[in-house]
Amino acid sequence: MNDIDAWVWWLVGAAALGIPLVVTAMPEFGMLAVGAVAAAVTAGIGGGIVAQVLVFVLVSVALIAVVRPLANRHARQRPEHATGIDALKGRQAVVLERVDGGEGGRIKLAGEIWSARALDSGQAYDVGQSVDVVDIEGATAIIM
Template sequence: MDWIREHLTETWLAIAVMLGVAEMFSLDLVLAMLAAGALAGVATSLVTDLVAVQAAVALVVAVGMLAVVRPGLARRLHKGPELRLGHGKLVGTQGTVTETVSTLTPGRVRLQGEIWTAQPFDETLSIEAGETVEVFEIRGATAFVHPVPRLET
């Protein structure tokens, strides 16, 4: 214990390095913020020999980093393009009706080069062949579609 008190700068630095290495395995940014607090402890140990002051500075910096820096940094690092896979990628796309689509008699639509069984999203509609539709939902192997409004000229 006396060695730690005599080598506080090295102790704080060792703590910071260990937290930094552990952060490389966790990738959660929590340990990195604690390592920043330990580095603040290193800086404080160069100014004063009071352990309580060093610990207080390290604690304040670590909590401040966790509360202020980490949320924005984590949001920025974890933000990326939304990946839509499988049938979900068809939702929002447009296609062409190849066979009349109604609630009583499901029809067919061409979506991105594939023919899909389709029903109208609005059960009161009947959509004729040749109409352009937008996919609102996919349930199983059936696309639920709604006609795309046309501008009359």
């Protein structure tokens, strides 16, 4: 055991920290693994055990202190571009077939023909009228 260089032990430690990273998906383990790799580099260039531990702690803490807040802020942001059904909500459409309270009709939305029904069952929309899409339920647009 004494024949193995310190940098190898640090790399073994980095690999060992990679296992819980993959199993638990906790990025902190990855940051600790990067700290262990930095300590292995320090050992490889001849740094003593105190320097190795110091580099491990400083790199790990620095990564956790910088990367975690950035990742948390990024996770809270909404996507800039809505896709799918979410992209259709709030858009305008043109009535192609009368939409009234009791029965649905047809609208042209984003270049496609959709079945539609009124949000307010007492409201009716005539052909050619512009309407707003407030929701999508299955293949039916809810308009007002």
